[in-house]
Amino acid sequence: MPFQRERLRVFVDSPVFQRAVIAVIALNGLALGLETSHELADRHATVFLVIDRAILAVFVVEIILRIAVHGKAFFRDPWNWFDLVIVGMALVPASESVSILRLFRFLRVLRLISVVPGMRRVVSALFAALPGLASAVVLLLLSLYTASVIGEQLFHEVAPRYFGDLGRSLFTMFTVLTVEGWPQVAEDVMTKEPLAWIFFATFIVITAFFVLNLLIGVIVSAMEAEVNAQRWKEDQELELEQHTAVMNEIRALSEKVDRLAAQLPALADARPPDTGAPSDAEHCSCGHQPTRGEVPQAEADGRRQGE
Numbered sequence: 001m002p003f004q005r006e007r008l009r010v011f012v013d014s015p016v017f018q019r020a021v022i023a024v025i026a027l028n029g030l031a032l033g034l035e036t037s038h039e040l041a042d043r044h045a046t047v048f049l050v051i052d053r054a055i056l057a058v059f060v061v062e063i064i065l066r067i068a069v070h071g072k073a074f075f076r077d078p079w080n081w082f083d084l085v086i087v088g089m090a091l092v093p094a095s096e097s098v099s100i101l102r103l104f105r106f107l108r109v110l111r112l113i114s115v116v117p118g119m120r121r122v123v124s125a126l127f128a129a130l131p132g133l134a135s136a137v138v139l140l141l142l143s144l145y146t147a148s149v150i151g152e153q154l155f156h157e158v159a160p161r162y163f164g165d166l167g168r169s170l171f172t173m174f175t176v177l178t179v180e181g182w183p184q185v186a187e188d189v190m191t192k193e194p195l196a197w198i199f200f201a202t203f204i205v206i207t208a209f210f211v212l213n214l215l216i217g218v219i220v221s222a223m224e225a226e227v228n229a230q231r232w233k234e235d236q237e238l239e240l241e242q243h244t245a246v247m248n249e250i251r252a253l254s255e256k257v258d259r260l261a262a263q264l265p266a267l268a269d270a271r272p273p274d275t276g277a278p279s280d281a282e283h284c285s286c287g288h289q290p291t292r293g294e295v296p297q298a299e300a301d302g303r304r305q306g307e
Contacts, residue, residue: 009069021062022115028055029109059087059108079114086111121226129222136218140211147203148173154199158192159185176200177207 011017031051035041041048063084067074074080086107113119152169155162162172162185176182182200189196 005069008065012065012069018115021058022112024055024058025109025111025115027051031055032106032109055108056087056090059083059090059111063087079120082114083111121230122223125223125226126219128226129219132218132222133215136211136215140207140215143203143207143211144170144173144177147199147207151199155189155193155196159189162189173203176203179204179208 031048035048066080090108113123148166148169151173152163152166156164156169161168163169172185176185182204186197186200189200
């Protein structure tokens with residue numbers, strides 16, 4: 001059973017399975033886009049219904065497989081909850097009371113965010129940048145509100161179309177903030193207030209150049225932190241794999257040394273015992289073996305000749 005679960009985990013986490021899921025999501029998005037054509041929807045209603053049910057069945061099977069493989073760890077990942085909620089909304093039966101929930105099936109295209117690692121890192125970086133973005137957004141809103149109040153006070157009489165009240169002034173300054181169509185607003189005001197360009201130029205420099213670039217800088221910093229965190233995680237996983245491989249080799253070598261150490265007493269017992277027999281040098285040419293007290297004949301003859 002554990003072996004089959006491991007094989008299933010390898011299959012679910014394989015790039016081929018992930019690409020297949022991405023292809024199904026892309027097909028779902030294409031079908032939903034074609035379904036917006038009333039002519040095609042009326043002519044091929046049955047085909048669209050079958051495609052929708054088949055894609056939903058694939059998503060349900062995918063979720064079940066991932067839960068079976070990862071178990072409780074599946075529910076610890078927020079992206080898995082994201083997929084589970086989107087697929088669960090698509091399973092809500094169509095009725096008049098909950099018909100609005102059927103519109104959430106169009107959100108299934110957003111599953112690309114959770115499936116594609118690059119998009120997931122981008123969204124994670126955006127969420128990580130929210131604390132820093134909050135301060136920059138508040139600064140931008142303060143600049144917009146302050147400029148709207150000043151514009152309403154300065155130009156409510158000369159340009160009531162743009163600065164007649166605070167609401168119109170806010171919308172006008174937001175339009176100027178986007179740097180789209182602001183020359184027309186400035187020219188209409190400058191026909192009666194020639195120095196109005198100073199107000200608009202200052203507002204654009206502060207907001208469009210400084211504050212918006214600050215927002216971009218915060219997002220880029222969060223993106224770099226997310227990428228570095230991902231690289232650090234990958235390095236840790238690689239280091240763990242290398243450590244495991246080295247420990248396995250050391251364990252194998254230790255087992256070999258233990259086996260060799262266990263064989264040494266057996267090898268020592270297999271050697272022939274030392275009987276103390278005289279060596280070949282101690283034997284004479286005639287085959288006579290001298291005793292301990294016997295002097296060799298050649299040595300005795302030498303002593304006689306010396307005398």
